Amino acid sequence: MERRSGSRLSREQRRAQLVELxxxxxxxxxxxxxxxxxVAEEAGISRSLLFHYFPTKHDFQVAVARAATEELLAxxxxxxxxxxxxxxxxxxxxxxxxxxxRREAFLSLVRGASGGGAQLRAVxxxxxxxxxxxILDGLGLxxxxxxxxxxxxxxxxxxxxxxxxxxxxxxxxxGSRETxxxxxxxxxxxxxxxxxxxxxEGLRAPRSA
Amino acid sequence: MERRSGSRLSREQRRAQLVELxxxxxxxxxxxxxxxxxVAEEAGISRSLLFHYFPTKHDFQVAVARAATEELLAxxxxxxxxxxxxxxxxxxxxxxxxxxxRREAFLSLVRGASGGGAQLRAVxxxxxxxxxxxILDGLGLxxxxxxxxxxxxxxxxxxxxxxxxxxxxxxxxxGSRETxxxxxxxxxxxxxxxxxxxxxEGLRAPRSA
Numbered sequence: 001m002e003r004r005s006g007s008r009l010s011r012e013q014r015r016a017q018l019v020e021l022x023x024x025x026x027x028x029x030x031x032x033x034x035x036x037x038x039v040a041e042e043a044g045i046s047r048s049l050l051f052h053y054f055p056t057k058h059d060f061q062v063a064v065a066r067a068a069t070e071e072l073l074a075x076x077x078x079x080x081x082x083x084x085x086x087x088x089x090x091x092x093x094x095x096x097x098x099x100x101x102r103r104e105a106f107l108s109l110v111r112g113a114s115g116g117g118a119q120l121r122a123v124x125x126x127x128x129x130x131x132x133x134x135i136l137d138g139l140g141l142x143x144x145x146x147x148x149x150x151x152x153x154x155x156x157x158x159x160x161x162x163x164x165x166x167x168x169x170x171x172x173x174x175g176s177r178e179t180x181x182x183x184x185x186x187x188x189x190x191x192x193x194x195x196x197x198x199x200x201e202g203l204r205a206p207r208s209a
Numbered sequence: 210m211e212r213r214s215g216s217r218l219s220r221e222q223r224r225a226q227l228v229e230l231x232x233x234x235x236x237x238x239x240x241x242x243x244x245x246x247x248v249a250e251e252a253g254i255s256r257s258l259l260f261h262y263f264p265t266k267h268d269f270q271v272a273v274a275r276a277a278t279e280e281l282l283a284x285x286x287x288x289x290x291x292x293x294x295x296x297x298x299x300x301x302x303x304x305x306x307x308x309x310x311r312r313e314a315f316l317s318l319v320r321g322a323s324g325g326g327a328q329l330r331a332v333x334x335x336x337x338x339x340x341x342x343x344i345l346d347g348l349g350l351x352x353x354x355x356x357x358x359x360x361x362x363x364x365x366x367x368x369x370x371x372x373x374x375x376x377x378x379x380x381x382x383x384g385s386r387e388t389x390x391x392x393x394x395x396x397x398x399x400x401x402x403x404x405x406x407x408x409x410e411g412l413r414a415p416r417s418a
Contacts, residue, residue: 081327111330121320123368149384153392154375159372160396164365175358183362183403190399194392 013050015053015063018043022064023071027102031061062119065109069127072098078134080131085185088138096165096177103169108165128158152190158185224262227252231273232280234313242269270382271328273320278336281307293347294394300343300394305374305386312378319375337367344397362400369396 021043025034036057040050054060076094078087099106109124132154136146147149161184168180218226234243245266249259263269285303287296308315310356318333341363345355370393377389 015255031360090327111301147384148377148380149392152373152380152389153396154370155376156373156392156396160365160369160400163368164361168363171357171361175356175361179358179404180361182389183358183365183400186395187362187365187400191392191396194395195388 010137011053018050018053018060019063019067022060023068023102023105026064026108027106028104030104030108032108033104036060058117058119062123064105065123066106066121068109069100069123073127073130077117078138084138089181089185089190091134091162092181093152094169094176095161096180099165100169107166107169110162131158139192146169147195151197157188157191160184221264222415225390227262227269228272228276231269232277232311232314235273235277235314235317237313239313239317239326240273240275241317242313245269267326267328272330273314274329277311277314277318277368278332282339287343297347297397298390301370301390302386304370305377305389308374309378316375319371326382337364340367348401356404358404359401362404366397366400369393 020041022039025039025042036050037047040047041062043050050060054063072095075098076091078091080087082090109120132151135144135154135157136143138148141150164180164184168175227248234251236249242394245259246256248269249256252259259269263272270300281304284307285300287300289296291299318329340358344358344363344366345352373389373393377384392402
């Protein structure tokens, strides 16, 4: 029952198609640089039909940001087959590579260049919460078992990671990717050690393995 | 030649007085919660006179944020009489105390609850750059001597500090202030060590001194 012709897509299909187009357009240019007319032109639809799916440009931006964040979370999903430190490093490497390939989109999202607002904030908060959950999971803890200072340290580190990667992109990736990975990894371990006053069990695998 | 009567203030004096009032009002309530009418009423002037000094509420917010940031930077000025590690810790303690006393203002500024925009972003960027300069200064380095990864690590740590303090305030300061200080201090040292692969000379003072 698959519909082959592109001329009559369902509302959901058309929305998904537009979001996908947005992810492609915004990977190379910031959100503010891409006009609504350009989006409509690339999609081969009228400006008014675009507004039918997304009443404002901001609605479109939020939908694209949400889809990109989901894709980023999927591409950095920790691999349970790896030991803890390697698992962390593999996810961090995937994170750096994903955002390097889509620098403009990442910079506009994180820097909130287009004014931000509560909906974009919610997209970013949800991604941060998922990253925090994964870190706790890696430490063998549930959110309920977590003390306030551990939450403080983990969310501090997520902010570190985001800002460090933004700066690294803005520096034209001048510093080495491996050094960036080392810094991110060591700062997370350091932040956890500062809270626990020892290396948490989940990260106690030998570094030189 | 000092003018005593409050009735006729110069434009600059009146602006400064309004900014000071804003800093007081926004320390307890977020920017979005305080109406322009409330500001005018507290200042004992008309709404239209307030708009004469600050054409939009956003202009007022930017002026208040700028003044608060300058005050924060002044209150956390490193004390050159202290050895490096104690100097860092004293500045961090002053930072935590300053923002604890003005939590709503700090949360609205950092979270950009009111939409943010380029002018607010510039206020925050200038504060971050000054903090980065102080850290480099503490390490005996000028900006010109700084490699890209050191900038990445320092700005990452500033983001860590801001987010950690925001979370700590949101957690109702449940975790101890001393633990927060330990975490901030150890993460900075850890980030610098990750870049240098050793403890930088400026921070090599014995921790137990």
